[in-house]
Amino acid sequence: MRTRATRGVVALLVAVAGLAMTGCGNSGDPAPGGSADGRVTGTVTVFAAASLTESFTRLGADFEAANPGTTVTFNFAGSSALANQVNQGAPADVFASAAPRNMTTVAEAGNADGTPVTFARNQLVIAVPAGNPKALTGLADLTRRGVKVALCADQVPCGAAARSALDAAGVALTPVTLERDVRGALAKVKLGEVDAALVYRTDARAASADVTGVEFPESARAVNDYPIVALKDAPNPAGARAFVAYVRSAPAQVVLAGAGFQSP
Amino acid sequence: MSRVHTVAVPHRRGRVPAALLIPAGLGLLFLVLPLAGLVIRAPWTTLPQRLTEPGALTALRLSVQTATLATLLCLLLGVPLAWLLARVEFPGRRLVRALVTVPLVLPPVVGGVALLLVFGRRGLLGGWLDSTFGITLPFTTAGVVLAEAFVAMPFLVIAVEGALRAADHRYEEAAATLGASRWTTFTHVTLPLVAPGLAAGAVLCWARALGEFGATITFAGNYPGRTQTMPLAVYLALETDLEAAIVLSLVLLVVSVGILAALRDRWLTSA
Numbered sequence: 001m002r003t004r005a006t007r008g009v010v011a012l013l014v015a016v017a018g019l020a021m022t023g024c025g026n027s028g029d030p031a032p033g034g035s036a037d038g039r040v041t042g043t044v045t046v047f048a049a050a051s052l053t054e055s056f057t058r059l060g061a062d063f064e065a066a067n068p069g070t071t072v073t074f075n076f077a078g079s080s081a082l083a084n085q086v087n088q089g090a091p092a093d094v095f096a097s098a099a100p101r102n103m104t105t106v107a108e109a110g111n112a113d114g115t116p117v118t119f120a121r122n123q124l125v126i127a128v129p130a131g132n133p134k135a136l137t138g139l140a141d142l143t144r145r146g147v148k149v150a151l152c153a154d155q156v157p158c159g160a161a162a163r164s165a166l167d168a169a170g171v172a173l174t175p176v177t178l179e180r181d182v183r184g185a186l187a188k189v190k191l192g193e194v195d196a197a198l199v200y201r202t203d204a205r206a207a208s209a210d211v212t213g214v215e216f217p218e219s220a221r222a223v224n225d226y227p228i229v230a231l232k233d234a235p236n237p238a239g240a241r242a243f244v245a246y247v248r249s250a251p252a253q254v255v256l257a258g259a260g261f262q263s264p
Numbered sequence: 265m266s267r268v269h270t271v272a273v274p275h276r277r278g279r280v281p282a283a284l285l286i287p288a289g290l291g292l293l294f295l296v297l298p299l300a301g302l303v304i305r306a307p308w309t310t311l312p313q314r315l316t317e318p319g320a321l322t323a324l325r326l327s328v329q330t331a332t333l334a335t336l337l338c339l340l341l342g343v344p345l346a347w348l349l350a351r352v353e354f355p356g357r358r359l360v361r362a363l364v365t366v367p368l369v370l371p372p373v374v375g376g377v378a379l380l381l382v383f384g385r386r387g388l389l390g391g392w393l394d395s396t397f398g399i400t401l402p403f404t405t406a407g408v409v410l411a412e413a414f415v416a417m418p419f420l421v422i423a424v425e426g427a428l429r430a431a432d433h434r435y436e437e438a439a440a441t442l443g444a445s446r447w448t449t450f451t452h453v454t455l456p457l458v459a460p461g462l463a464a465g466a467v468l469c470w471a472r473a474l475g476e477f478g479a480t481i482t483f484a485g486n487y488p489g490r491t492q493t494m495p496l497a498v499y500l501a502l503e504t505d506l507e508a509a510i511v512l513s514l515v516l517l518v519v520s521v522g523i524l525a526a527l528r529d530r531w532l533t534s535a
Contacts, residue, residue, distance in 0.1 A: 084502060150485070175487070176487060177491070178485075193380060
């Protein structure tokens with residue numbers, strides 16, 4: 001319910017902002033998008049799940065090398081936070097989620113350009129401090145006395161997956177903390193504050209200097225699909241489509257496999 | 265407490281210069297509009313039902329309790345520290361004053377990590393606390409209080425120190441010449457003298473503790489009923505349900521504004 005007063009206030013603010021803007025020059029970026037010969041140029045802004053940090057950073061560099069004149073910038077965060085940002089009109093070209101649910105949120109809001117495709121799969125492992133000092137071998141060990149466990153919150157994909165795996169194993173676990181994303185859970189293991197956390201295999205591998213990943217059979221019951229899509233209001237539509245295509249290409253799939261992802 | 269030394273000089277009435285009025289108005293808009301946005305977008309129809317969800321009330325209760333305990337801890341440690349900085353000449357005082365304000369500029373998440381490195385399981389003191397007294401702080405409500413106090417204490421110290429510097433020294437000197445010990449002077453003269461400043465500092469400190477997010481989730485983790493304060497609940501609600509997050513934020517807003525307004529009227533009108 002907007003009153004006339006608020007409208008007046010908004011109009012005033014917009015006017016002031018407009019005045020302020022005219023003072024700033026254009027940063028001199030070339031117009032983004034495709035050029036006449038189908039080449040991609042300009043900046044491609046990719047919103048990607050926190051668990052994609054290492055692999056996508058590398059893919060971004062490879063993409064820039066394959067497409068001179070492009071720059072890939074990333075915003076890595078929890079998939080749900082990213083979906084919210086996209087739906088609130090953040091200027092993103094590509095959205096890569098760690099779970100179909102958050103992708104559905106974006107697609108249902110009418111912000112996806114085309115149909116999202118699964119480009120990778122991820123499974124959970126038990127992350128323990130390097131060398132596994134407490135000799136944890138499976139989910140049942142996590143309920144031992146004196147074992148502190150960090151899980152992701154149920155609202156984020158790694159938490160939902162952990163919940164499914166624990167239910168599948170029939171293990172009733174009380175964690176000490178429900179972290180906001182997979183990196184938070186992993187950080188608690190790295191710092192030695194918890195004895196174990198359920199994280200993705202790729203995260204454990206990325207932190208292999210301080211963390212050992214223990215595989216467990218029930219993780220097959222909670223495999224996470226990673227969908228990717230170009231966004232409808234992309235500032236650089238050609239760049240968005242090119243990046244999505246690149247992520248599905250053979251060289252990119254090799255990089256993802258090296259990080260511990262499975263192919264879809 | 266009668267006031268003696270300040271006499272307000274009434275300003276000459278006249279037109280407020282536009283050069284001040286316009287930026288002042290814009291500043292106010294800038295601060296108030298986002299709050300208006302929250303109120304406008306709030307799901308008023310489902311509000312009552314959302315408010316009575318057990319998770320929200322648990323988080324609110326925990327938030328109010330921990331912020332209050334953190335403020336008490338800050339008063340206990342911060343007021344003497346402020347007094348030391350304002351009243352005692354010692355070498356390195358400027359450095360100490362700068363150190364006290366570090367948590368103000370430190371990103372709260374880094375503050376949380378720093379707390380872990382000291383009080384965590386592998387921390388400088390944490391291991392000893394655990395093995396000697398069986399005290400573990402991370403992932404406990406006490407840990408939340410500690411994280412909030414770490415971030416909020418500078419507000420209190422700065423406010424109280426400012427009040428002490430502005431206070432008239434002559435009362436304290438008079439008390440001393442009449443034979444009062446330093447402690448008696450402090451409790452019977454100094455503290456009443458700076459009470460308004462102290463109250464303002466305590467209120468700021470409480471409000472900052474109430475809104476604390478980064479240090480809390482890093483040091484104390486997030487577990488409903490034990491360490492999940494309102495800001496953490498808001499963050500996680502954002503993951504799934506924007507409207508729930510707005511409702512929780514509104515509750516936090518109403519509680520903090522209500523308490524601040526009540527305290528201001530009670531304490532600060534005389535200031």
